[in-house]
Amino acid sequence: MENNEWIWHFREERERNGISRKAVAAVAGISREYLCRLETGKLPVTDKTRKRLAAALKTLYPDPLNLMIDYVRVRFPTMDARHIIEDVLRLKMNYMAQEDHGLYSYSSMYVLGDIAVMTSPMEEKGVLLELKGKGCRQFEAYLDGQKRSWIELFRMFLDEKAVFKRIDLAINDRAGILDIPYLCDKCDRGECISVFRSFKAYRTGGLAHLREENKESMGATLYIGSMQSDLYFCIYEKAYEQLVKKGIPVEDAEVKNRFEIRLKNDRAFYAVYDLVSNESPEDTAFGIINRYVRFVDRDSRKPPEDWPLNHMWSVFIGEHRDRLKLTTDPEPYSLEKTLNWLSHQVAPSWKMLLELDRKCGTNIMEEMLAATELADKHRKIIEQQLQEIGDVVITE
Numbered sequence: 001m002e003n004n005e006w007i008w009h010f011r012e013e014r015e016r017n018g019i020s021r022k023a024v025a026a027v028a029g030i031s032r033e034y035l036c037r038l039e040t041g042k043l044p045v046t047d048k049t050r051k052r053l054a055a056a057l058k059t060l061y062p063d064p065l066n067l068m069i070d071y072v073r074v075r076f077p078t079m080d081a082r083h084i085i086e087d088v089l090r091l092k093m094n095y096m097a098q099e100d101h102g103l104y105s106y107s108s109m110y111v112l113g114d115i116a117v118m119t120s121p122m123e124e125k126g127v128l129l130e131l132k133g134k135g136c137r138q139f140e141a142y143l144d145g146q147k148r149s150w151i152e153l154f155r156m157f158l159d160e161k162a163v164f165k166r167i168d169l170a171i172n173d174r175a176g177i178l179d180i181p182y183l184c185d186k187c188d189r190g191e192c193i194s195v196f197r198s199f200k201a202y203r204t205g206g207l208a209h210l211r212e213e214n215k216e217s218m219g220a221t222l223y224i225g226s227m228q229s230d231l232y233f234c235i236y237e238k239a240y241e242q243l244v245k246k247g248i249p250v251e252d253a254e255v256k257n258r259f260e261i262r263l264k265n266d267r268a269f270y271a272v273y274d275l276v277s278n279e280s281p282e283d284t285a286f287g288i289i290n291r292y293v294r295f296v297d298r299d300s301r302k303p304p305e306d307w308p309l310n311h312m313w314s315v316f317i318g319e320h321r322d323r324l325k326l327t328t329d330p331e332p333y334s335l336e337k338t339l340n341w342l343s344h345q346v347a348p349s350w351k352m353l354l355e356l357d358r359k360c361g362t363n364i365m366e367e368m369l370a371a372t373e374l375a376d377k378h379r380k381i382i383e384q385q386l387q388e389i390g391d392v393v394i395t396e
Helices: 002-017 021-028 032-039 047-059 081-088 133-146 152-161 181-186 238-246 265-278 281-292 311-316 336-360 364-371 377-383
Strands: 065-076 098-099 108-112 116-121 127-131 163-173 192-194 208-210 220-224 231-236 257-264 293-295
Touching: 002 032, 002 047, 021 032, 021 047, 032 047, 032 127, 047 311, 065 133, 065 152, 065 281, 081 116, 098 377, 116 133, 127 133, 133 152, 133 181, 152 265, 152 364, 163 265, 181 192, 181 220, 181 231, 231 238, 238 257, 238 281, 257 265, 257 281, 257 364, 293 311, 336 364
Parallel strands: none
Antiparallel strands: 065 127, 065 163, 098 108, 108 116, 116 127, 163 257, 192 293, 208 220, 220 231, 231 257
16 A cells, blocks of 8 residues: 555544544654644655554554453362352352263263353362353353352352362454564564573474464464463464454454463462452453563664563553453353354255255155154253343342
């Protein structure tokens, strides 16, 4: 894009969002007068200035970043599953489907959509709760119904002497502040200062970016830290993930990038303890990030530890933007996963067989459905789907 066209689009976007020249100039580290001369075409815009202006404008969007809980795995030192489900999670146990198998060597589990509570006859294993990404979104719908927050829930977990096995904190970059391929290049150039980089054993698993041949359909991903360790970061272009999974165009994706902090064992406990104690998502999340990684700009006159902080990175970690908030995105329990599977894997064959029935004058498919018996699990799922959130949750 030519200079004049780029600056015209930039000015149009700035004015459309009601962002002043003064605000953009302050964040970009230039004077208001200089920005005025750029926007009126009196001065050319260099590539470096273009990046600074683009990052500055994105930062000034309303709520450019938000923090979400995206994975929870917690073990409770009790064998009383009913107590955990009804008194801690505050869900009515009679709506949970019981299955005679579990994960992580647990023998059975109670399931409500993507919420799983696992049990074992061995006392040392206790009761295990697992919420993956969709499970967290589903549980947020129940938290809303209970008028509770994640912080209140975690506080109750601590009161129960829970053992935190894994917690993921996800920072959603809604404005596109981060440029993941650019961060990958900075890693290649030695401009990522991280305690993880000193461990050569992490060369492929600890600090690696994934290069894909088809860049149109696959975004960049950057891992910092070993995936086998109790703490590592995963940074990826979320918009491309949504393109592949849901067909949402990259430019229309609500979340452009995601920075995930993946914590296990003591690291998970201390992160939750800090969040509950201080109730400051900004300090908890960026306290961890700043302790382990920063991106800088090379300055051959200075040693690496004195290289200046990269401007894009400084904007991401908190300069010139509002403080990070812990947000939720409640999604009621649905059969979306099952319906997607049916649509892609079963529906074409089903339609073919129905067509054969029609042309051959047979009723094979109708007879097959009539002969099919629903298991208790399926009847429980039907019951779950017919309930309102207020019917499932326990309120005080």
